Amino acid sequence: MTDSVGASPLAVRALTEAPHVMTGQEMLMGNAYRPWPARITSIRELTAHEKLFEFRLTDERVREAFVHEPGQFVELSLFGVGEVPISITSSPTKQGFIELCVRRTGTVTEQLHRMQCGDIVGLRGPFGRGFPVEQMRGNDILVVAGGLGIAPVRSLINYIHDNRSDFGKVTIVYGSRTPADIMFRDQFEMWRHRKDFDLILTVDEPDDTWDGEVGVVTEPMKKLDINPANTFGAVCGPPVMYRFVVEVMREKNISYDHIYMSFERHMKCGMGKCGHCQIGHQYCCIDGPVFNYWEAKNIQGSM
Template sequence: MVQLQIKKENVYVPDLAKLIKKRKMTEWETLFTFEFVEGRMKDLFTYKPGQFVQLSMFGIGEAPFSISSSPTKRGYLELGIRKTGDVTNKIHELEVGDVVGIRGPYGNGFPTESLKGRDILFVAGGIGLVPLRSLINYVIDNRDDFGEVTIFYGTRSPDLLLFKDELAAWEALDDIDLHVTVDAGDDDWKGNVGVVTTLFKKKKFKTENLSAVVCGPPIVYKFVVKELLDIGVGKDQILLSLERKMKCGVGKCAHCQIGHKLTCIDGPVFTLFQVEQMQEAI
């Protein structure tokens, strides 16, 4: 996919974007759909699954967010955002029609080209599904390009499941094998109970052509990586999307530096091989 670069005079200046849809997913997370105010941006702004943007709430601050929509859907941008601080609290107060600033896309994104032809196991813990959803929908929209697709998704409880409608839609697809689990169920929960790694018992993988794509809170990586190595996935075929506090997004402020890598431009997607070279990465 050819990436159109928006040549900007000043990389730090955001473009204006309007909130066009707001869909509450859980008590804490909402899916926000934005479109750029300036018409030409709709064509110019292209991105890869796994990339992120810097979103400005003017006067409050700026924060990085993974893009949750798939680039196969043009003209808008979906960001799944959890309330955790000043910027995200304010974003949750936005009403349709309100304007924010967005700049990007930044980061390397997932290597969609080299994943072609491979079987893919997605492992998402909690809010980690937000960036993975972009790639999952990209794969679904280019289904013939990829091999077997499995999705493992775990959250703490059923009320924290994200993208519930979409989970149902993925479940209904014959060529997607979706497994969902919760750490603790409730009275209505009929599905799996246990942390996301327990799903590895559900399925035997042939690993010679398998790539794993993992995203979740820091604790998820350690345990999931262990499972993946146990079943024989190569270190260069385990892809982790890391979270750091990018302030600039373009490799200058150094907030997201891990070892000798910058999460914002070298990542946020790293192979396990790379992660092992970077101290304090996970």
């Protein structure tokens, strides 16, 4: 092996302090594997297993460059434990803060659940392709969520809420296992009497106090009166749910390319490299996680 290396070595950098001349976008994209510090600004318990965390990126340039679409996700790092992909549950209309709804289910999320306001985590992103809100504008929206699937679609729901006059009729069908598992119930309760949102909550296992629907989300969906020509579907839930929900949407004659679904996979790098989130010929992390039904039909193993 030779030691007489004359050509100048190249270097890969993951600097703590970026040079002052860099813009926030350059900081985010320079080495997109590099997480940026974010402070926990609020923690709210949603259920026994899920908490809503609010974060604020500490660097002003990064914070301003971080602009997401409803349906996109971030990679959250707890150094020494690891990194996990989590969908952003806040709307881009809420500026300067990022909300993540996190279920306690693995080492990173377990550790995150033990953290407190003021603690620092690492965030990088936003990654992926979200819901096509520009295309959806002016149309009726039918949101169907199951369980933790409410997290990514809440970003869309809140976006619609903040731009309410830009959208037509909005119907939300949200299924949970038990009444205690319903997330964001206070937010939804507040809307219960509003005329501009139709909210249908359903549970698999009702308790004595439950006065909503019982059973799978597809049952109340079947009773809905839908104008297929100008309706967009937005679906997220456990893997088994998609096929049944999409079937009902197709029965209602919603076009293949108006049914949007957010898929769950293990997006490890977020950048279309590591391969973990591949579905057929696509990467969930950059081609999705939101795909329309036509695209999904063309991807081997998507549903």
